[in-house]
Amino acid sequence: MESIGVLMLIPMNTYLEQELQKRYNLFKLWTAPQKPQFIKEHANSIRAVVGNAGAGADAELIEALPRLEIVSSFSVGVDKIDLAKCREKGIRVTNTPDVLTEDVADLAIGLMLAVLRRLCESDRYVRSGKWKKGDYKLTTKFSGKTVGIIGLGRIGMAVAKRAEAFNCPICYYSRTEKSDTKYKYYPSVVELASNCQILVVACPLTEETQHIVNREVMNALGPKGVLINIGRGPHVDEPELVSALVEGRLGGAGLDVYEHEPEVPEELFGLENVVLLPHVGSGTVETRKVMADLVLGNLEAHFLNKPLLTPLV
């Protein structure tokens, strides 16, 4: 197994890195002073690529690795992988579905509560000594608010299940209406935004869903509406989001993802109706370990000619 070359694109998990190092000939792309050169040097032995939400096998990389057989992503989202190219060349692709669904859904609710009840802002209020001067102001109740979900897949359903425990009515937008659900369907995102108070992005990022939350949607969500993004940064038109928040056309936002991570628009830093997280949707010790084992399991299955655990392509 040591002769199998595996290219890891960016640091993502120490345990995964150590295990890959033990089992394969691991090439760490981020340590290379000249990346194209590094890839050229080792192209003949690289048979697998390990990426994540931040970096994937795009067309250029796939072309540069003639012996590439499998791309195993340490994420459920595969928007950074050129899936068409992989299909074309017979390259397998795996991701980490299901194991992170609960953590991401938990965080979505955590963001809703943090924004509506101003948890981060009032924690700052206490730490700065302001409480000695007077009570914090009134915030907004979460229970009973209508939650609109863009994308009713695994994560969207998990968010709905949790929000229901807070007596939140649920509605959604999806490419097609789901026949097996009781939640109210809206055939467009603008209509969904007009009819909910909290809008959650929970769909995959594709060409069709780029900027699915645009100025029109944000205006429809309105000055009392809150946007929660636990999908991908490019789902939301970020400059429009900033101006909607700064101008008060949008009531608030809870963001875990951004268009150019780790850059976050600085105009948001001074806003109390915004909660900013550094892409931690699946960021628990427990889940990252399970995700890592899934990546390792998929690679092992592939090189032993066994069925892949969680194949996408």
Next chain:
Amino acid sequence: MASDQATTPPPPPLPEIQSHDLSQVIVLHPPPVFNYFMDLFSKKFHLLKAWESPLPLHEFLTNHAHSAQAMLCSGTGPSISADIIRLLPSLRLVATTSAGLNHIDLTECRNRGISIANAGEAFSEDVADLAVGLLIDVFRKVSASDRYVRHGLWATKGDYPLGSKLGGKRIGIVGLGSIGFQVAKRLEAFGCNISYNSRKRKDFVSYPFYTNVCELAANSDVLIICCGLTEQTRHMINREVLLALGKEGVIVNIGRGAIIHEKELVQCLVQGEIGGAGLDVFENEPDVPKELFELDNVVLAPHMAVFTTESFKDLCDLMIGNLEAFFSKKPLLSPVMNE
């Protein structure tokens, strides 16, 4: 015709509502709802505002409140002690805007047949929401990583340390009343396992019941304090309970600060004997032990669990409703059974 208009008599003047026509309600200190809705109360009741008088409280009550039958109070301001009650010979109702009753001498009220109305379940949902919000915040480092991003550290220092998964964790609820039950219902949807300790076992739930809070702590990953403050619960959560909860354990307090032995809690947090805490209440509000400000595994809130526009409006309607019911000799909307 013009002559008809000239002979139309002007409408009679509206009767002035004299404040002495309205029923008297003695208020020692303005409850927080007065910051937003005092006029709704003033329209319906003659408020005797003790805090506005230059007289010392005892003098004010003796001179001005001897026929007041109803009192409106809250958790803030002077306690409704036996001394104060004795200065109000006509008092038959104490209406408090809080759910908690620890500021009222319940024995004195019982002995004198004084009814008590509290906030009932008006804000159980909001308090439960805050408990869950604080718990997710501690487990997933929401406030800590929001700080990290706002200080520009994500781009320079890299990813924030990983949090802990909520699903599958064992939640120990201390006090399964209206608030505790709402907390349990919410956390079940996150895949948590619920157990509880309460004065009495509750028949309407199937959660495992523990007779003592130390045993509950030993079998839980999280303790959520949802009970009232009484002589029995004062400092109930002490070092022994916290050590039983353990190094990975998290405690959330949305009850009253004094239920937890604050010095021992701070010590346990500083020494790493427990994993973290989400606190909305403290022993000497608004003072918060400054050692907590150094800790990233602690989330602090300024006793705001009921401070939402919705709850305040509901509370206002409920208190006015209780007072109106009392004065028209109808049943109270949210009476407290004072056993």
